[in-house]
Amino acid sequence: MKYRNTDNWKNEMKKLAKAKGVDIPSMQQRFILEEFAKKIGSSAYGDRLILKGGFIVSTLLGMDTRTTRDLDVTCRTTIYDISGMEDIVKEVLETPTDSFFEYELADIKPAQKDDENTGFIVSINARKDNISLNLKIDVSNNTLIYPDAIRTTLPSMFDEKDIDLLSYPLENIIAEKYETTLDRGEFNSRMRDLYDIYFLMRDSRHLIDENLLADTIIKVSEERETLDNLYEFEEILEELQESSAFQTAFNKHGEKFGFEYITLNDVFETFREIQDLVEIELNIDECVSVKV
Incomplete structure:
Protein backbone atom coordinates (compact mmCIF):
# COMPACT_ATOMS: atom_id res chain seq x y z
CA MET A 1 0.00 0.00 0.00
CA PRO A 169 11.66 -24.50 10.17
CA LEU A 170 8.72 -24.22 12.55
CA GLU A 171 9.85 -27.44 14.23
CA ASN A 172 13.21 -25.81 14.99
CA ILE A 173 11.55 -22.77 16.55
CA ILE A 174 9.44 -24.97 18.84
CA ALA A 175 12.40 -27.22 19.67
CA GLU A 176 14.55 -24.32 20.88
CA LYS A 177 11.75 -23.01 23.10
CA TYR A 178 11.07 -26.50 24.45
CA GLU A 179 14.74 -27.11 25.26
CA THR A 180 15.08 -23.70 26.92
CA THR A 181 12.02 -24.27 29.12
CA LEU A 182 13.26 -27.63 30.37
CA ASP A 183 16.83 -26.47 30.90
CA ARG A 184 16.15 -23.22 32.74
CA GLY A 185 13.59 -24.82 35.02
CA GLU A 186 12.02 -22.62 37.67
CA PHE A 187 14.57 -19.88 36.96
CA ASN A 188 13.16 -19.40 33.48
CA SER A 189 11.93 -15.86 32.85
CA ARG A 190 10.84 -16.57 29.26
CA MET A 191 7.16 -17.23 29.89
CA ARG A 192 6.42 -16.20 26.32
CA ASP A 193 8.09 -19.42 25.15
CA LEU A 194 5.52 -21.53 26.99
CA TYR A 195 2.61 -19.69 25.41
CA ASP A 196 4.27 -19.81 21.99
CA ILE A 197 4.56 -23.59 22.18
CA TYR A 198 0.96 -23.92 23.35
CA PHE A 199 -0.47 -21.73 20.58
CA LEU A 200 1.73 -23.12 17.81
CA MET A 201 0.78 -26.69 18.68
CA ARG A 202 -2.87 -25.68 18.94
CA ASP A 203 -3.27 -23.39 15.94
CA SER A 204 -0.48 -24.37 13.54
CA ARG A 205 -0.28 -28.11 14.11
CA HIS A 206 -1.18 -28.78 10.49
CA LEU A 207 2.13 -27.15 9.54
CA ILE A 208 4.20 -29.30 11.91
CA ASP A 209 5.88 -32.59 11.03
CA GLU A 210 5.67 -34.39 14.37
CA ASN A 211 8.51 -36.82 13.65
CA LEU A 212 10.72 -33.95 12.56
CA LEU A 213 9.76 -31.98 15.69
CA ALA A 214 10.83 -34.84 17.95
CA ASP A 215 14.05 -35.35 16.01
CA THR A 216 14.84 -31.62 16.13
CA ILE A 217 14.30 -31.45 19.89
CA ILE A 218 16.83 -34.25 20.27
CA LYS A 219 19.31 -32.54 17.92
CA VAL A 220 18.99 -29.19 19.71
CA SER A 221 19.40 -30.86 23.11
CA GLU A 222 22.50 -32.70 21.91
CA GLU A 223 23.95 -29.49 20.47
CA ARG A 224 23.38 -27.67 23.76
CA GLU A 225 24.49 -30.64 25.89
CA THR A 226 21.14 -30.82 27.68
CA LEU A 227 19.98 -34.25 26.49
CA ASP A 228 19.61 -35.46 30.10
CA ASN A 229 16.64 -33.13 30.49
CA LEU A 230 14.65 -35.34 28.12
CA TYR A 231 15.22 -38.28 30.46
CA GLU A 232 14.22 -36.19 33.48
CA PHE A 233 11.17 -34.61 31.85
CA GLU A 234 8.57 -35.55 34.48
CA GLU A 235 10.82 -34.50 37.36
CA ILE A 236 11.37 -31.10 35.73
CA LEU A 237 7.66 -30.56 35.09
CA GLU A 238 6.82 -31.58 38.65
CA GLU A 239 9.37 -29.08 39.96
CA LEU A 240 7.85 -26.31 37.83
CA GLN A 241 4.30 -27.13 38.88
CA GLU A 242 5.31 -26.98 42.55
CA SER A 243 7.18 -23.68 42.17
CA SER A 244 5.04 -20.76 43.35
CA ALA A 245 7.46 -18.28 41.74
CA PHE A 246 7.14 -20.00 38.36
CA GLN A 247 3.35 -20.18 38.65
CA THR A 248 3.18 -16.49 39.58
CA ALA A 249 5.37 -15.48 36.63
CA PHE A 250 3.25 -17.59 34.29
CA ASN A 251 0.01 -16.07 35.57
CA LYS A 252 1.35 -12.50 35.36
CA HIS A 253 2.32 -13.00 31.74
CA GLY A 254 -1.11 -14.44 30.99
CA GLU A 255 -2.89 -11.53 32.65
CA LYS A 256 -0.75 -8.98 30.82
CA PHE A 257 -1.58 -10.40 27.39
CA GLY A 258 -5.16 -11.56 27.99
CA PHE A 259 -4.44 -15.29 28.28
CA GLU A 260 -5.90 -15.85 31.74
CA TYR A 261 -8.00 -18.71 30.38
CA ILE A 262 -4.85 -20.77 29.70
CA THR A 263 -3.57 -22.63 32.75
CA LEU A 264 -0.11 -23.99 33.40
CA ASN A 265 -1.65 -27.47 33.29
CA ASP A 266 -2.95 -26.72 29.78
CA VAL A 267 0.54 -25.80 28.65
CA PHE A 268 2.13 -28.82 30.29
CA GLU A 269 -0.39 -31.12 28.64
CA THR A 270 0.94 -29.78 25.35
CA PHE A 271 4.49 -30.41 26.58
CA ARG A 272 3.56 -34.00 27.43
CA GLU A 273 2.14 -34.51 23.94
CA ILE A 274 5.46 -33.35 22.52
CA GLN A 275 7.42 -35.49 24.98
CA ASP A 276 5.48 -38.57 23.87
CA LEU A 277 6.78 -37.93 20.35
CA VAL A 278 10.32 -37.47 21.66
CA GLU A 279 10.22 -40.71 23.63
CA ILE A 280 9.15 -42.66 20.55
CA GLU A 281 11.95 -41.11 18.49
CA LEU A 282 14.57 -41.58 21.19
CA ASN A 283 13.39 -44.94 22.57
CA ILE A 284 13.76 -43.17 25.86
CA ASP A 285 12.24 -45.95 28.00
CA GLU A 286 14.87 -48.42 26.80
CA CYS A 287 17.65 -45.87 27.29
CA VAL A 288 16.53 -45.13 30.84
CA SER A 289 16.42 -48.82 31.76
CA VAL A 290 19.92 -49.35 30.35
CA LYS A 291 21.15 -46.22 32.12
CA VAL A 292 19.79 -47.47 35.42
Whole structure:
Protein backbone atom coordinates (compact mmCIF):
# COMPACT_ATOMS: atom_id res chain seq x y z
CA MET A 1 0.00 0.00 0.00
CA LYS A 2 1.25 3.47 -0.87
CA TYR A 3 1.04 6.21 1.73
CA ARG A 4 0.65 9.83 0.68
CA ASN A 5 2.55 11.19 3.68
CA THR A 6 3.29 10.46 7.33
CA ASP A 7 -0.16 11.59 8.47
CA ASN A 8 -1.76 9.15 6.06
CA TRP A 9 0.56 6.41 7.33
CA LYS A 10 -0.30 7.17 10.97
CA ASN A 11 -4.03 7.02 10.20
CA GLU A 12 -3.67 3.68 8.44
CA MET A 13 -1.66 2.26 11.36
CA LYS A 14 -4.36 3.45 13.74
CA LYS A 15 -7.08 1.72 11.70
CA LEU A 16 -5.13 -1.52 11.47
CA ALA A 17 -4.32 -1.49 15.18
CA LYS A 18 -8.00 -1.15 16.02
CA ALA A 19 -8.95 -3.92 13.59
CA LYS A 20 -6.33 -6.30 15.03
CA GLY A 21 -6.97 -5.39 18.66
CA VAL A 22 -3.44 -4.17 19.38
CA ASP A 23 -2.00 -0.82 20.41
CA ILE A 24 -0.81 1.66 17.79
CA PRO A 25 2.93 1.49 18.71
CA SER A 26 2.87 -2.29 18.23
CA MET A 27 1.37 -1.89 14.77
CA GLN A 28 3.91 0.79 13.84
CA GLN A 29 6.71 -1.48 15.06
CA ARG A 30 5.35 -4.37 13.00
CA PHE A 31 5.47 -2.13 9.94
CA ILE A 32 9.18 -1.37 10.24
CA LEU A 33 9.98 -4.99 11.11
CA GLU A 34 8.31 -6.08 7.88
CA GLU A 35 10.10 -3.44 5.83
CA PHE A 36 13.48 -4.44 7.21
CA ALA A 37 12.74 -8.16 6.83
CA LYS A 38 12.06 -7.48 3.14
CA LYS A 39 15.45 -5.77 2.90
CA ILE A 40 17.15 -8.79 4.44
CA GLY A 41 15.42 -11.20 2.07
CA SER A 42 16.26 -9.08 -0.99
CA SER A 43 19.88 -8.37 -0.04
CA ALA A 44 23.07 -10.10 -1.12
CA TYR A 45 23.02 -11.75 2.32
CA GLY A 46 19.51 -13.12 1.86
CA ASP A 47 20.88 -16.66 1.61
CA ARG A 48 22.93 -16.30 4.80
CA LEU A 49 20.67 -14.33 7.17
CA ILE A 50 17.92 -16.61 8.46
CA LEU A 51 14.96 -15.27 10.41
CA LYS A 52 13.54 -17.06 13.43
CA GLY A 53 11.72 -16.31 16.66
CA GLY A 54 8.98 -13.83 17.41
CA PHE A 55 8.57 -12.34 13.94
CA ILE A 56 7.84 -15.75 12.42
CA VAL A 57 5.62 -16.78 15.34
CA SER A 58 3.67 -13.51 15.21
CA THR A 59 3.10 -13.92 11.47
CA LEU A 60 1.75 -17.45 11.97
CA LEU A 61 -0.42 -16.75 15.02
CA GLY A 62 -1.49 -13.18 14.28
CA MET A 63 -0.79 -9.99 16.19
CA ASP A 64 -3.84 -10.44 18.39
CA THR A 65 -2.06 -13.48 19.87
CA ARG A 66 1.63 -12.60 19.55
CA THR A 67 3.45 -9.30 19.08
CA THR A 68 7.18 -8.68 18.86
CA ARG A 69 9.42 -5.63 18.76
CA ASP A 70 12.64 -7.18 17.44
CA LEU A 71 14.00 -9.41 14.70
CA ASP A 72 15.90 -12.60 15.57
CA VAL A 73 18.36 -13.65 12.90
CA THR A 74 20.98 -16.37 12.57
CA CYS A 75 23.92 -15.98 10.20
CA ARG A 76 25.03 -19.16 8.41
CA THR A 77 28.69 -18.15 8.71
CA THR A 78 30.48 -16.91 11.81
CA ILE A 79 30.80 -13.14 12.16
CA TYR A 80 33.91 -12.56 14.25
CA ASP A 81 33.82 -8.85 15.04
CA ILE A 82 31.75 -5.68 14.96
CA SER A 83 33.42 -4.57 11.73
CA GLY A 84 32.24 -7.72 9.96
CA MET A 85 28.73 -7.26 11.32
CA GLU A 86 28.72 -3.63 10.22
CA ASP A 87 29.65 -4.59 6.65
CA ILE A 88 26.69 -6.97 6.48
CA VAL A 89 24.25 -4.44 7.94
CA LYS A 90 25.36 -1.72 5.54
CA GLU A 91 24.85 -4.07 2.59
CA VAL A 92 21.31 -4.80 3.80
CA LEU A 93 20.60 -1.10 4.37
CA GLU A 94 21.73 -0.24 0.85
CA THR A 95 19.51 -2.89 -0.74
CA PRO A 96 16.85 -1.07 -2.78
CA THR A 97 13.31 -1.91 -1.73
CA ASP A 98 10.09 0.06 -1.89
CA SER A 99 10.38 1.22 1.73
CA PHE A 100 8.33 4.02 3.23
CA PHE A 101 10.98 4.66 5.89
CA GLU A 102 14.67 5.35 5.53
CA TYR A 103 16.83 3.04 7.64
CA GLU A 104 20.21 3.75 9.18
CA LEU A 105 22.58 1.93 11.49
CA ALA A 106 22.51 3.29 15.05
CA ASP A 107 24.67 0.87 17.03
CA ILE A 108 26.21 -2.61 17.17
CA LYS A 109 27.14 -4.39 20.39
CA PRO A 110 28.39 -7.90 21.11
CA ALA A 111 25.65 -10.09 22.57
CA GLN A 112 26.09 -10.48 26.32
CA LYS A 113 26.38 -14.25 26.42
CA ASP A 114 28.86 -16.73 27.82
CA ASP A 115 30.34 -18.12 24.62
CA GLU A 116 32.70 -16.29 22.29
CA ASN A 117 31.37 -15.21 18.91
CA THR A 118 27.76 -15.80 19.95
CA GLY A 119 26.51 -12.81 18.02
CA PHE A 120 25.55 -9.16 18.11
CA ILE A 121 22.74 -6.78 18.98
CA VAL A 122 22.16 -4.38 16.10
CA SER A 123 20.15 -1.19 16.56
CA ILE A 124 18.52 0.36 13.49
CA ASN A 125 16.75 3.73 13.25
CA ALA A 126 13.77 4.16 10.93
CA ARG A 127 13.06 7.77 9.95
CA LYS A 128 10.46 9.59 7.90
CA ASP A 129 9.94 13.34 8.24
CA ASN A 130 9.17 13.91 11.94
CA ILE A 131 8.77 10.19 12.77
CA SER A 132 11.65 8.26 14.31
CA LEU A 133 11.35 4.61 15.33
CA ASN A 134 13.90 2.01 16.37
CA LEU A 135 14.23 -1.72 15.89
CA LYS A 136 16.76 -4.16 17.28
CA ILE A 137 18.11 -7.23 15.56
CA ASP A 138 19.48 -10.08 17.64
CA VAL A 139 22.03 -11.76 15.37
CA SER A 140 23.31 -15.17 16.46
CA ASN A 141 26.34 -16.84 14.94
CA ASN A 142 26.06 -20.06 12.94
CA THR A 143 23.72 -21.86 15.38
CA LEU A 144 22.16 -25.25 14.65
CA ILE A 145 19.38 -25.18 12.07
CA TYR A 146 17.82 -28.60 11.58
CA PRO A 147 17.45 -30.03 9.06
CA ASP A 148 18.11 -26.75 7.22
CA ALA A 149 16.73 -23.27 6.66
CA ILE A 150 13.64 -23.11 4.45
CA ARG A 151 12.57 -20.63 1.81
CA THR A 152 9.50 -18.94 3.29
CA THR A 153 6.90 -16.64 1.81
CA LEU A 154 5.16 -14.72 4.57
CA PRO A 155 2.06 -12.61 3.97
CA SER A 156 2.44 -8.89 4.60
CA MET A 157 -0.02 -7.13 6.87
CA PHE A 158 0.29 -3.91 4.91
CA ASP A 159 0.30 -4.66 1.19
CA GLU A 160 -0.04 -7.47 -1.34
CA LYS A 161 3.71 -8.01 -1.64
CA ASP A 162 4.72 -11.11 0.30
CA ILE A 163 7.91 -11.28 2.35
CA ASP A 164 10.32 -13.74 0.73
CA LEU A 165 13.18 -14.88 2.95
CA LEU A 166 14.94 -17.79 4.62
CA SER A 167 13.61 -18.85 8.01
CA TYR A 168 13.98 -21.53 10.63
CA PRO A 169 11.66 -24.50 10.17
CA LEU A 170 8.72 -24.22 12.55
CA GLU A 171 9.85 -27.44 14.23
CA ASN A 172 13.21 -25.81 14.99
CA ILE A 173 11.55 -22.77 16.55
CA ILE A 174 9.44 -24.97 18.84
CA ALA A 175 12.40 -27.22 19.67
CA GLU A 176 14.55 -24.32 20.88
CA LYS A 177 11.75 -23.01 23.10
CA TYR A 178 11.07 -26.50 24.45
CA GLU A 179 14.74 -27.11 25.26
CA THR A 180 15.08 -23.70 26.92
CA THR A 181 12.02 -24.27 29.12
CA LEU A 182 13.26 -27.63 30.37
CA ASP A 183 16.83 -26.47 30.90
CA ARG A 184 16.15 -23.22 32.74
CA GLY A 185 13.59 -24.82 35.02
CA GLU A 186 12.02 -22.62 37.67
CA PHE A 187 14.57 -19.88 36.96
CA ASN A 188 13.16 -19.40 33.48
CA SER A 189 11.93 -15.86 32.85
CA ARG A 190 10.84 -16.57 29.26
CA MET A 191 7.16 -17.23 29.89
CA ARG A 192 6.42 -16.20 26.32
CA ASP A 193 8.09 -19.42 25.15
CA LEU A 194 5.52 -21.53 26.99
CA TYR A 195 2.61 -19.69 25.41
CA ASP A 196 4.27 -19.81 21.99
CA ILE A 197 4.56 -23.59 22.18
CA TYR A 198 0.96 -23.92 23.35
CA PHE A 199 -0.47 -21.73 20.58
CA LEU A 200 1.73 -23.12 17.81
CA MET A 201 0.78 -26.69 18.68
CA ARG A 202 -2.87 -25.68 18.94
CA ASP A 203 -3.27 -23.39 15.94
CA SER A 204 -0.48 -24.37 13.54
CA ARG A 205 -0.28 -28.11 14.11
CA HIS A 206 -1.18 -28.78 10.49
CA LEU A 207 2.13 -27.15 9.54
CA ILE A 208 4.20 -29.30 11.91
CA ASP A 209 5.88 -32.59 11.03
CA GLU A 210 5.67 -34.39 14.37
CA ASN A 211 8.51 -36.82 13.65
CA LEU A 212 10.72 -33.95 12.56
CA LEU A 213 9.76 -31.98 15.69
CA ALA A 214 10.83 -34.84 17.95
CA ASP A 215 14.05 -35.35 16.01
CA THR A 216 14.84 -31.62 16.13
CA ILE A 217 14.30 -31.45 19.89
CA ILE A 218 16.83 -34.25 20.27
CA LYS A 219 19.31 -32.54 17.92
CA VAL A 220 18.99 -29.19 19.71
CA SER A 221 19.40 -30.86 23.11
CA GLU A 222 22.50 -32.70 21.91
CA GLU A 223 23.95 -29.49 20.47
CA ARG A 224 23.38 -27.67 23.76
CA GLU A 225 24.49 -30.64 25.89
CA THR A 226 21.14 -30.82 27.68
CA LEU A 227 19.98 -34.25 26.49
CA ASP A 228 19.61 -35.46 30.10
CA ASN A 229 16.64 -33.13 30.49
CA LEU A 230 14.65 -35.34 28.12
CA TYR A 231 15.22 -38.28 30.46
CA GLU A 232 14.22 -36.19 33.48
CA PHE A 233 11.17 -34.61 31.85
CA GLU A 234 8.57 -35.55 34.48
CA GLU A 235 10.82 -34.50 37.36
CA ILE A 236 11.37 -31.10 35.73
CA LEU A 237 7.66 -30.56 35.09
CA GLU A 238 6.82 -31.58 38.65
CA GLU A 239 9.37 -29.08 39.96
CA LEU A 240 7.85 -26.31 37.83
CA GLN A 241 4.30 -27.13 38.88
CA GLU A 242 5.31 -26.98 42.55
CA SER A 243 7.18 -23.68 42.17
CA SER A 244 5.04 -20.76 43.35
CA ALA A 245 7.46 -18.28 41.74
CA PHE A 246 7.14 -20.00 38.36
CA GLN A 247 3.35 -20.18 38.65
CA THR A 248 3.18 -16.49 39.58
CA ALA A 249 5.37 -15.48 36.63
CA PHE A 250 3.25 -17.59 34.29
CA ASN A 251 0.01 -16.07 35.57
CA LYS A 252 1.35 -12.50 35.36
CA HIS A 253 2.32 -13.00 31.74
CA GLY A 254 -1.11 -14.44 30.99
CA GLU A 255 -2.89 -11.53 32.65
CA LYS A 256 -0.75 -8.98 30.82
CA PHE A 257 -1.58 -10.40 27.39
CA GLY A 258 -5.16 -11.56 27.99
CA PHE A 259 -4.44 -15.29 28.28
CA GLU A 260 -5.90 -15.85 31.74
CA TYR A 261 -8.00 -18.71 30.38
CA ILE A 262 -4.85 -20.77 29.70
CA THR A 263 -3.57 -22.63 32.75
CA LEU A 264 -0.11 -23.99 33.40
CA ASN A 265 -1.65 -27.47 33.29
CA ASP A 266 -2.95 -26.72 29.78
CA VAL A 267 0.54 -25.80 28.65
CA PHE A 268 2.13 -28.82 30.29
CA GLU A 269 -0.39 -31.12 28.64
CA THR A 270 0.94 -29.78 25.35
CA PHE A 271 4.49 -30.41 26.58
CA ARG A 272 3.56 -34.00 27.43
CA GLU A 273 2.14 -34.51 23.94
CA ILE A 274 5.46 -33.35 22.52
CA GLN A 275 7.42 -35.49 24.98
CA ASP A 276 5.48 -38.57 23.87
CA LEU A 277 6.78 -37.93 20.35
CA VAL A 278 10.32 -37.47 21.66
CA GLU A 279 10.22 -40.71 23.63
CA ILE A 280 9.15 -42.66 20.55
CA GLU A 281 11.95 -41.11 18.49
CA LEU A 282 14.57 -41.58 21.19
CA ASN A 283 13.39 -44.94 22.57
CA ILE A 284 13.76 -43.17 25.86
CA ASP A 285 12.24 -45.95 28.00
CA GLU A 286 14.87 -48.42 26.80
CA CYS A 287 17.65 -45.87 27.29
CA VAL A 288 16.53 -45.13 30.84
CA SER A 289 16.42 -48.82 31.76
CA VAL A 290 19.92 -49.35 30.35
CA LYS A 291 21.15 -46.22 32.12
CA VAL A 292 19.79 -47.47 35.42
